[in-house]
Amino acid sequence: MINLDSLTLKFQLDEIIPILKNGRIQKIQQLNRRDLLFTVRNNASQYKLFISINPNSAHISVIEEENKHYRFLQIPQFPPMFCMLLRKHLEGVKILDITQPEHERIIEFHFNSYGDLGEHIPLVLAVELMGKHSNVILYNNASKIILGCMHNVGEEKSKERELAGLLPYIYPKKHSRLNILKIGEEDFLKLCTKEFLISPNWLNETFFDISVHLAKELLADCSEDCAKIYNNLNDLLNGKRISPSVKEDLSEFSIYSPYDTKFDTVNKMVDFYFSRNIYKFELCKKRNQIAKVLNKEIKKINSALEKIGNFDKTLQKAKHYKEIADTLMTNLYSLKVEPKITAANIYTQENLEISLKPELSINENAQKYYNLYNKLNKSVKFNAALIQKYNGEKEYLTGIKSSLEFAADIEDLNQIEEELVSINLLTNKEQSKKKDNKIDIEKVQEDGFAIYIGKNNKQNDYLISKLASAEDLWLHAQGAFGGHVIIKPNQKGMSVSDEILLKAAKLAGRYSSSKNDKKISVIYTKRKYLKRPPNTPLGYVTHTNEKTIVVEN
Numbered sequence: 001m002i003n004l005d006s007l008t009l010k011f012q013l014d015e016i017i018p019i020l021k022n023g024r025i026q027k028i029q030q031l032n033r034r035d036l037l038f039t040v041r042n043n044a045s046q047y048k049l050f051i052s053i054n055p056n057s058a059h060i061s062v063i064e065e066e067n068k069h070y071r072f073l074q075i076p077q078f079p080p081m082f083c084m085l086l087r088k089h090l091e092g093v094k095i096l097d098i099t100q101p102e103h104e105r106i107i108e109f110h111f112n113s114y115g116d117l118g119e120h121i122p123l124v125l126a127v128e129l130m131g132k133h134s135n136v137i138l139y140n141n142a143s144k145i146i147l148g149c150m151h152n153v154g155e156e157k158s159k160e161r162e163l164a165g166l167l168p169y170i171y172p173k174k175h176s177r178l179n180i181l182k183i184g185e186e187d188f189l190k191l192c193t194k195e196f197l198i199s200p201n202w203l204n205e206t207f208f209d210i211s212v213h214l215a216k217e218l219l220a221d222c223s224e225d226c227a228k229i230y231n232n233l234n235d236l237l238n239g240k241r242i243s244p245s246v247k248e249d250l251s252e253f254s255i256y257s258p259y260d261t262k263f264d265t266v267n268k269m270v271d272f273y274f275s276r277n278i279y280k281f282e283l284c285k286k287r288n289q290i291a292k293v294l295n296k297e298i299k300k301i302n303s304a305l306e307k308i309g310n311f312d313k314t315l316q317k318a319k320h321y322k323e324i325a326d327t328l329m330t331n332l333y334s335l336k337v338e339p340k341i342t343a344a345n346i347y348t349q350e351n352l353e354i355s356l357k358p359e360l361s362i363n364e365n366a367q368k369y370y371n372l373y374n375k376l377n378k379s380v381k382f383n384a385a386l387i388q389k390y391n392g393e394k395e396y397l398t399g400i401k402s403s404l405e406f407a408a409d410i411e412d413l414n415q416i417e418e419e420l421v422s423i424n425l426l427t428n429k430e431q432s433k434k435k436d437n438k439i440d441i442e443k444v445q446e447d448g449f450a451i452y453i454g455k456n457n458k459q460n461d462y463l464i465s466k467l468a469s470a471e472d473l474w475l476h477a478q479g480a481f482g483g484h485v486i487i488k489p490n491q492k493g494m495s496v497s498d499e500i501l502l503k504a505a506k507l508a509g510r511y512s513s514s515k516n517d518k519k520i521s522v523i524y525t526k527r528k529y530l531k532r533p534p535n536t537p538l539g540y541v542t543h544t545n546e547k548t549i550v551v552e553n
Contacts, residue, residue: 001251001277004059004129004270005211006105008255011242012266013107016062017098019047025090030083031073034150036136040095050271051127053134053150057278060107060127061271069279085148086138089113089123101171103179103208105129110141123147130172133158139169180207181237185230192226209237217257232256244269250276279410286413287404293425294401301394308383318376321369323347324354328366335362396537399457399481402513406455406483411440415458419538441467444507447497448490451504453511454483460539461532470528473501475508478521478548482512484539486527505551515553522549 023042030036038049048063050070063070079087090111097110109125122141128134136150146169153163160173180188191206200215210233222228235241236256244266245259246252252259253273255266263269323345328335330346337358345352356365400416407413420426439462444451452467454460463484468474473487473496485508487496501524509520525546532541 001056002213002253003131003211004105004274005209005214006100006103007209007211007214007237008253008266008270009105009107009129010100010209011239011255012060012270013098013100014239015265015267016060019062020049020095021098022094022096023047024092024094026092028083028086028091029075030080030086031075033080034134035073036083036086036150037073050275051136052274052278053127053129053136054278055132055134056281057274058129058131058134059270059274060129061274062267063271063275064268069275082136082148082150086125089121089138089147090125103174103177104171106171126169128172133172135163137163137169144168144170177208178206180210180230180233185227188230189226192229213252213254214256217254221257242266246273250280283407283410283413286410286417287407290413290416290420291401291404293420294397294404297425298394298397298401301390301397305387305390308387314376314383315380318373318380321373321376324352325366325369325373327352328354328362328369332362332366337362337365402481403456403483406511408442408455412455412459415439416456419457444503446500446503448494449496449500450488450490451500451507452486452488453507454485454539455511456483457537457539460484464527464530464532464539464541468527470526472527473504473524474527474530474543475504475522475524477508477512477514478523480512480514480520482508482514484508484541485511501549502551505549509551509553518553520551520553522551523547524549 020040020042023040025038026041026046027039028036029038034052034054036051038051040047040049049060050063051060052058090113093111093113095109096112099108099110100106101108105128107127107129109127111123111125113121113123115121124139124141126137126139128137135153137146138148139146146163146165146167148165149163151163152165153161155162161170163169200212200219203210203215203218204212218229218232222232232241242255243258244253244255244263245257246254246261246263246269248260250273253269255269261272263272327343327346331343335341335343337356337360339356339358341354341356342351343354344350356362357368360368400419403416404413407416417426439459441459441463442453442455444453452463454463460483463486464474468486468488472489475485475487476482485504487500487504489496505520505522505524508522509515509517512520514520523543523546525543529545530541530543
């Protein structure tokens with residue numbers, strides 16, 4: 001993932017300014033510590049302006065259409081102080097102008113607000129997109145005094161520039177560089193030495209608006225032709241050869257190189273690139289958080305199983321005590337009471353060494369061994385039930401953990417979270433309080449049939465209890481954790497062909513813990529032959545009349 005550079009920002013603002021200038025701020029929402037969402041009304045249309053100062057994804061973009069990759073962002077119940085400050089001064093106010101200080105990754109939104117006495121106050125909202133130093137600052141344009149910052153910067157964080165309310169606003173220190181548009185080709189060629197051709201950093205450190213990433217692209221495209229580099233750079237800086245695009249793996253965007261996914265505007269490129277990378281990051285972060293909770297609980301269960309001890313050893317000890325007691329009772333009148341005696345085991349006929357208490361009779365010694373046997377036997381039964389319980393819980397949690405890798409979006413993970421809330425492994429978080437009756441299930445259409453794939457226990461339960469009909473086919477990877485698959489005809493009376501069955505079976509194998517096996521056995525039966533026993537976890541079913549199909553990866 002790469003940062004937004006000043007040149008890309010310049011071309012993006014050229015597109016944004018006509019859309020937002022003279023627009024009125026209708027709503028301001030601070031989604032978290034680093035993200036703001038402005039609703040702007042202009043030219044009878046409504047626009048969403050997203051501002052992020054996350055160090056890894058600092059950018060602004062106008063969300064021109066519904067983008068599902070922002071849906072995970074929740075509006076907090078109580079707005080932060082900085083959000084309240086922005087609402088007080090900017091809501092209902094027009095955007096007079098939008099500017100970018102030359103060669104800077106800063107956007108300034110200019111307003112003419114009103115004070116408590118109705119006086120005009122010129123305000124500027126400065127959005128600084130500078131990696132870990134990114135910030136949003138509201139200041140008085142006349143006095144240059146800061147009213148508030150999204151993040152205060154004290155002396156301990158920066159010796160050069162402090163940012164906080166009532167302090168003067170000053171621009172970041174500008175590096176000494178050259179403007180390539182103000183030097184001729186001859187001067188550029190003199191500067192373009194062999195050293196430059198070895199390191200692309202030279203271009204970045206010598207000239208404004210040229211990032212290291214862009215310098216690498218130029219070198220790859222122009223090789224050692226310095227004249228071509230100069231001409232291409234001039235065309236690009238003058239906006240003559242902009243080609244907004246994003247790599248398929250979302251690792252890079254470019255306004256110079258034509259990557260896999262192309263866009264007609266820079267804003268769409270920026271919105272696409274950063275929204276998907278933010279979503280990808282949040283998806284990974286949420287998945288890891290849930291996995292951490294599951295791993296912790298599975299570790300606790302393993303620890304509990306270890307504390308129970310060696311089950312077989314206890315069982316053998318109990319059996320040994322019973323053999324001693326039975327042998328003593330069988331030879332009740334032929335044995336003498338001594339501290340240690342040897343008698344033939346009545347079950348194996350092998351010699352059995354027995355310790356006795358001399359003060360007790362043979363019968364009383366036998367009863368002592370029966371008591372030890374009964375005590376251990378009770379412990380064995382209790383521990384056996386406990387082991388079965390722990391193993392069941394471990395298997396259930398391992399199944400949930402395996403469904404994490406099949407979660408394609410945050411909604412899938414939210415459903416897993418809700419399940420963990422229901423079994424008290426997670427607290428009832430804000431997102432878990434919101435009940436959504438509709439569950440999106442992945443569906444594949446094939447020759448008049450819909451194949452539905454459950455990717456977690458909640459989706460599996462919904463498939464069985466709500467969506468599937470009695471005659472629909474149900475499939476599941478045999479002996480593996482995974483999703484339920486349902487084959488549903490679009491019209492009644494249609495019979496499932498071998499091709500449809502095979503495709504559904506492959507999907508059942510793909511979304512299971514056996515997905516890496518060369519051959520996967522998949523069981524299938526009609527929905528009416530499934531039952532969910534009472535007091536069982538979500539998605540658990542028993543089945544009858546099943547058949548098996550083997551698929552190959």
